[in-house]
Structure formats: structure tokens, C-alpha cells
Amino acid sequence: MLFCDSPIHERHALAHLPVALGSVKPQIRWQHVWLPAALRRERIDVFHAPAHWGVPWNSPCPVVATIHDLADRECPDLRARASLRVAARHAFEQWLVVRRARRIIAVSEWTACSIQKHLGVAPERIAVTVEGAAPVFDVATEARIVEATRQELGLAGPYYVSVGGFDARKNLGAFVGALAATAPERRVPVALVGEGGAAAEALRRRAVEAGVEPWLRFLGGVDDVRLATLYAGALAVVVPSWLEGFGLPVVEAMHLGIPAIVSSAGSLPEITGDAGLIFPPDDPGALAVAMQRLARDTALRASLAEKARKRAPLYTWRRAAKQTVAVYLSAAR
Template sequence: MGLRHAAARRLRARAHHALLARHAVRRASRPRLRDPRLPVRRLLRDDLQGPEAGDGVTLGVRLGVDGRELRPGVRTGIRRYVTEVLRAASRAGWPCVVYGDGSTVVDETLPGVATRVLAGRLTQVWDQVRLPRALREDGATVFLSPYYKGPLAAPCPVVLTIHDLFFIGYPGRRRRLHDATLIRLARLYARRAAAIVTDSEHSRREIAARLGIDPARVTVIPVALGPEFRAPAPPAPGRDGIASSYILYVGNFRPHKNLPRLLAAYAALPAALRAAHALVLAGGDRAGRPLLEARARELGVADRVVFAGLVADRDLPGLYAGATVAVLPSLEEGFGLPALEAMACGTPVVVSNRGALPELVADAGLVADAARPEEIAGALARVLADGGLRAELRRRGLARASLYTADRTAGRVLELLARVAGSPR
């Protein structure tokens, strides 16, 4: 019996030493850039010695940001939003820590911005265990989530960004149990948040009603145009398969984008207008394309519909500028960024009467009923046939787009974060 106990003790000792050795190797081999504490502490020290408040810096704000959208190859409005906020916070002299996973890449030229990689594949563990612990260790005074969710046990106020609630049920999807769970979680996150940012008054009303919160807790800060849209773009030289005159749609091919009705509207145009103007569908996804190709064949317009695929950010302004008209016929939009991008490029727009699109476009575009292809066709025909109308819509669209600058949007987000950081938890 004594020999067994001695052997067991030796085995436990060896296992303990092996565990310590592995831990030491991991700590020694961890890249310094990924070391979560040293950069953060240095940033906090620099903040205390940095510019005075009179220089536009809000002293004492230490910002944490969920940076999981900052991955190579990702081109989303959320990525743009996070990037612009980080740039503005860096210019303001705020120390920032971007929390991400192994694929997160942050612009290393931004002064005062550090990256902290949190391990863990399970999203809920990352959100609700590792992230709150890191925020506490780093002394964050406010945390910005670009999503509808955030850490429930955060040691600081949390600001959520809810662009829309379309992730909870949309046309063509039947997942009632899944959606019921999502709405309960969204309500919990929203009620725990110190503040919520959204893109439009339409989304603000919907968030307040569906999540059961006071509308005063939801701040409308519209999405900003990307840097590639800050100067007028010349029309792009012809891409493969794209005619010199075309109607342009930019976006994904999900059911709420209402593209079958757009194809029906295109088929309803007079033959002369179809002959002069192709329909270009840019963006999309492989899963949705076969159904749209089949629908175009059924309508007899397959030879006039061009699937342009994904378009790089740098090429988008030229593609918009070359279009005779851009169209966004969605059944629901929390904002409608492609319509704004088109207006910024001087391209007339036709949008649906759903969601935030009428609010975004105002009097700078034509609005048609999303459920009536013939009405969409009528609006497109008016723009295609009337040069004077196109010129007026171009003028109004450029003026409208000039209101949506990245500096203005990011500045308003920083004002909200500073106010929340100073409020009691």
C-alpha cells in the first residue's frame, strides 16, 4: 500500500511539473504584440501624461472595442464602423484596446490603439467570461460592441450597436424557436446596456418596440460613407460582361433584398429601355445566384442580366458612377448603405418604400412600392427616359450624401461613449 501511495505521489508530481513546464513555454513563446497587459498599461500611463482636455481630449476615457469584425478579406459596414471609431478615438488621444481572436488585424499605425487576443472558440465563453475578465484587468471605462450583444458582467458601461433587427426573422426563413431565443437574448442585452446606437429613426422605433426599452436609450447615428467615396469618382472602364449603360444593384442575394421582384420589374420595362440598359447585380452570394438566374430565364431577360460578383471597395465608386440609375428594392433595410453610396457618386437612385430607405433618400430619389414590380419598373423608366430628372436627382443626391461623413459619425459615437463612461454603472 505504501509503495502504491509513493508511486501515485511521484506520478502526480511529474504531471504537475509537466503542466508548469508547458505553461512556462506558452508564456515565453507568446508574441509580445499579443501580450494583453503590457501595451494596455503603457497606454494608460501615456493617457495621464497626454494632451489636456482643452485639446479636444476627454481625459480618463479608456475604450474597449469588440474587434472580431476586423479580419482580412472582410468588407462590411460593421468593419467600416469599427475602423472609423478607432481612428477618431486615436486622434482624440484615447487609449483603446481592441479585443479579438486569432484572425483580428488592427491598423498598427494608429497611436494609442492596442490589440488583445482572447482565446476560445465558443462565442458565449468569449463574450461572457474572457471578455469581462480582460476589461477588468485593463481598466476599461467603457466598452463598444458593434453588435446587438455584449458582456453581461462587464465592469464598465457597455454601448451596443444594433443596425437593425432583421437577424430575428426575415422573409423566406422559418426558424420560430431560434428567433424566439434570439429575441429573448436581444432584450436581455439591450436592457443591460448603458446605451444603444442605431442607424436610423426607423430602426430606433423598431428596437424600442420589439425589445421593450425606452426610445430615449437609443441614439440614432447614421452610417458613414467610406473613404473611397469622399471624392467624385469617374465612371469605371467597362468590366467584362457589363454594358456601357446599365441599371445597378449592389448587395447580397438574401430573400429580403427582393430581387425576384426586381427581375420582374426589369422584365416589365419597355423593350427599348431593356435593349439600351442591362441590369447589373453586383455582390451577392453563390447560394442565391442559381435561383435568380433561373428566374431571369423564366422572364426572358437572362441575356440582359449581368452577375458581376464581388467588387473591391476601390472599384465600387467607379461602378456606381457608370450606372444610369441604382436600385435598392428591399423588403426591409435598417439603413441602406448602397443607396447612399450611389448618391455620393452622383447616380440617381430608386428605392423601395420599406424600412429606413425613404428616410435615407428623402427627396433625393424616387420611392416605389416593394411589393409591386410594375411600380418599381415605372420609377426606373422615368429615370432612364428623362435626362432632366436624372440631373436633378444627381444634384439632390450629392447634397444628401454630403451629410454622411465619417468624421461626423465617429465624432458623435465618441461623444456618446464619453458621456456613458462618466455615468454610474
Template sequence: MITIDIDASRATVAQRTGTERYSYEVIAALDRIAPAEVQFRLYINGGCERLPPLSQRAQVRDLRLPRLWTHLRLGPASWRARPRVLFVPAHVVPLLHPPTVVTIHDVGYRVFPEAHTARRRLELEVTTRWSLRAARRVLAVSEATKRDLVNWYGVNPDRITVTPLGLSADFGPPDDRDCVTAVRARYGLLQRPYLLYIGTVQPRKNLARVIEALATVLAAGYNLDLVLAGKRGWLSEPIERRASELGIADRVRFTGYVADADLPALLAGALAFIFPSLYEGFGIPVLEAMACGAPVITSTISSLPEVAGDAALLVDPLDVHAIAAAIMRVHDDATLRADLRQRGLARARQFTWEACAQRTLEALMAE
């Protein structure tokens, strides 16, 4: 038997966002596609009930510790167990470790330092440098992230395997349109068409410019709402104030975290999904929106063109007028909306967690 240890601590988080969802999905897919001679040993810090359904080949070790869990629990336990390899799906390699493969999702703190506290930037810089040096192989979630690691950290490109993310089976056009109406009603979105953003509310997501673009669109006579669905992150307060400063606070809805079960209906009911982020390691919300049939407006930079292909309207995220023009174009052109929906559905089908897991497993087995 070949034993692969996995840091599964991110997969047990109650409210999963980017890296947590990746951890959950890639672990589940690895368990589905690995050959019979492979077994997995998952290390967690509580929350066993939030792991995905797994086969009997997956053993779970719950090693609880309030602080420094990675270095004081995960690392020593895996080192003593002598696996073929330890897989760390989210950034930090333990100080003491067996042969390790680590996934680096992005280096947004380098591109957009003002979105982080000085302490957090230092922490991310130190842990990323350590993980890149300590790991036998690095997984990057996009070609854009691979380029960043090569350009900024001098990583040998031969050490990096690109493993594009997949799409959860939970995302697709709802079969029942009444469900879409019910979810819209629950969030108070039946009055007007709405633009939808899903993700953490933070400066890197470029939401202040989206709000400014909405103000331009409303001033031109359009009748729309903007729904910002996601947890409030650091420096979210200036984003919320911007809507009030422009006099459109009643047209911008901050919903907070939205349960996964509501997302497909919210996406399917949107006039468009808007995601002109300033930097993304991958940008999985773009795929999720496409899979649910929402026309997508996204950014021309970082990994987003790589993910969107020809299935979205790409805009300069620094140009408020370009964002506003894209919104008005989608609003006015039903043929364009239909075309973006069809292209998006086809594009989303190209990204699966099984394909991500297969590339991941090949990298793990090579060590």
C-alpha cells in the same frame, strides 16, 4: 486617461459588408476625433493587418479563439481590464462585461422572418433581447431602428441614441472617366446601359421583384442590363432562378462580391442604382451611390426615406409596376437623371463618419 474598450472583431473581416464596414469606419473616426485624454483598447480575433490605420493611443489585443470568442475572450478580458466603457459595434454584449454600449443595426429578422432559418431567428431574438437588457445605452443607426426597438422590445427611448452612419472618403465621382470605362469593360458592361444593385443577394433586398420589373421594362422595348453585385446569401437560389423563369437570364448579371476599389466606377457608370429593399436599418449603399453620382431608385419603407430625403425616386417595394415605371422614367428623362445626381451629391455630403463618431463618443463618455 479615460480608457474605452472596443470589440473590433468585425472590423478585421476580409470582405466587409454592412456591420463590418460600420465597425471599421466608426473605429477609425473615433480615433481621429477623440480628445487627447481618451485611449482605446481594441479586442480582435485575428486579422490585425485589416484594422484601419490608428494612432498610438489605440492598443490592440489579439485574443484568438475559433468559437464563442465574444463570451469566452472579449467579455472576461474587458471585465478584468476595468475600462470606462466597452463599446460593441455589432449587436452582441458578452455575458460577462463591464459597463457597455451596444449598436443595434436593425431587427430585420422580425420584419422579414422568412429570410432567416428558424435557428438563426432564434439566435438573433435571444442575443438582441440580451444585449438590449445588458447594455447601459443603446445606439441605433436610424430613427427607424429606434422606433422598432421601442415598439417591439419596449426599450425606453431615453436609453437610445441615434447615430446615423457616415460615408467613406473612398466614395465619390471618379476623376478619370477612362477608369469608369475600364471597370465597365472588366465586368462586361459596355454593350448596354445597366441598373446596379450592391449588397447581399437575399430575399429581404426584394431582388425577385426587381428582376420582374426588368422583365416588364424589356418587354416594353427598353434595352438594359441589371447587375447584382454582392455575395450570395441564404435563399439566393430562387432569386437567380427567377431571371431564368422569365427568360431574361442573359440580362441579369450576378457578379459575386465586388472589391471596394471597383464600386465608385461601377456606380458612376450606372444608369441608376436600384435598391427597393423591404427593410433596412440604415441603407448605406444608397448614400454611396449618391456620392458617386448615380441616380437612385429606392423604397418608401423602413429607414430608406430617412436616408434618401428628396434626392431619390421612392417606390412602393411591393409594386412591380411602380418599380418598372421608375426605371423607365429615369431612362427616358435626362433632366431628371441630372437633377437626381445633383441632389444625391448634396445629400451624401450631409453624412460623415466624424459626425457619427462624435455622437458615439458622447454616448460612450456619458456612461
């Protein structure tokens, strides 16, 4: 059963699951008054907070909580940019997880270590579960569709793809530095997928000032079908983030046999394994070298693509579900 404080968007709805909707404001009242009462009324055996928000103080049943990352603790610069209210809320919700969750799910070994380091949680309370790719990323895209999409988006030649937000943690400014460090005739465009707003415009201005704006293609948000097509036509997915608790774009591309170029920060090397190239997130020159190397070396791309296909079965939602159910059973004992 899903417990929600607002209606679920149709794209996230699961038809086979009943939904308990509690439109109670403020959110803290929903979390600590309405939710425990609903759990008791429905006789729930285990409650799972799929992010580290929403753990009730007085749950009538065992609680499992997922922590995707502790970016505010791992990256002090990010915490400094947050308002005092947001920082306090993060700290309070993390404290609730530590005090009230019987089991804590981490989405990578790196995140598990971060939880132990910053929250002082004993290793035996933490379980690592994977994440996976939607079914659309397991279906080979026809070459004609890939080519039509490339032409439509002005990506006629080779290109890289980057997927996600434009917040500071994503470190997309590294692309500006990498392209500026590359001779114009050797530059490969980067397709940036994601809604960016003011942050995207700020990045565009930086690119204009550096003279590399034509090589950054701001595509905005796209659906999964279009995203799969973009992955399929790319040389690689590039993730230059300062920190990622998992790195879903790497896995989505992996399922399509597309390698990755990732920063050495957070969980990205763990998730990528031998299916990509790694560079320091504070070194745009190293990113430029990696992008040029992969663009020139056909044999390397083929080798990494094969490794990506072999690694993809490690990251499926079916495997994630089995691991998560095992955590529920252990929490219920």
C-alpha cells in the same frame, strides 16, 4: 482597444488600435467569461458592441450596443426561415442588449422606432448615429476609367447597379418582375454586385425562365475602387429590399452624385430623402416604371444627382465618429 475572438483580416485592421485577442471557444464562453475579465484587466471605461452580438452579461464597465435593424422581428417571414437555434440566439442577444446596455445606438430614426416598438426600450436610452462612405467614394472617377470598366464588364450602354447580398431580405426577385414587365427594347441592364452562391444561381434560373437573364449581370464581389467606378457609370443605384436598417449603397452612390431608386421599406426613404425615387417593394411593376422614368428623363436624373451631392455631407464617418463619442461620454457618466 479592440477585443476579438479571432484574428482580424488585414483589410479591417486599424494600425493605431491595440488588439486583445482571446481565442476562446465556444463563443459564449469568450463573451461572458474571457471578455469581462479582459475589460477589467485593461481598465476599460466603456465597452461598445458594434452589433447587437457580444454584449457580456457581467461587464465591469458601462456597455454601448449598436442595433442595425431588427429584421427578424420586422419581417416574420425571414424569422420563419431561420433555424430554431439561430432564432433563439437572436432573441437572447437582443435580450442582453436591453438588460445590459446603458445606451443603444440605432443607425437610423426608423431603426430607433423599431427598437422602441419591439424591444420596449425607452427613447432616452437610444441615440441615432449615421453611417458614412469610405474615402474612395468621395473621389471623382475619370471618365476614361468608367468607360473602360463598362466595356470590360459588358456594360457598354446605360445600366443600373445593385449592391449587397442575395438573401431573401434583399428582394432581388423584384428585378426579374420589373424587367419582365418592360418591353425588351426599353430594358436597362442591372449590374448585381455581391457574392451570392446558391441564392444567386436561384435568381439566375428565375431570370432565365422569365426570359430576362441577359439584362441581369452577375458581377460577384468587387473591391471599393471598382465599386466606386460602377456607381459612377450607373444611372442610379437600386435597392429593392424588404427591409434595411440603414442602406449603405445609397450613401456610397450619393457621395458620387448618383441618385437612387429604393423601396419604401425600412429606413430607405429616410436615408434617400429627395435624392431618389421610391416604390413599394411588393410591386415590380412600380419598380419598372421608376427605372424607365429615370432612364428616359435626363433632367430628372440631373436634378436628383444634384440633390444627392447636397445630401451626401449628412452621411460621413467623421460625423458618425463625433456622434458615437458623444454616446460613449453619456454612457460613462
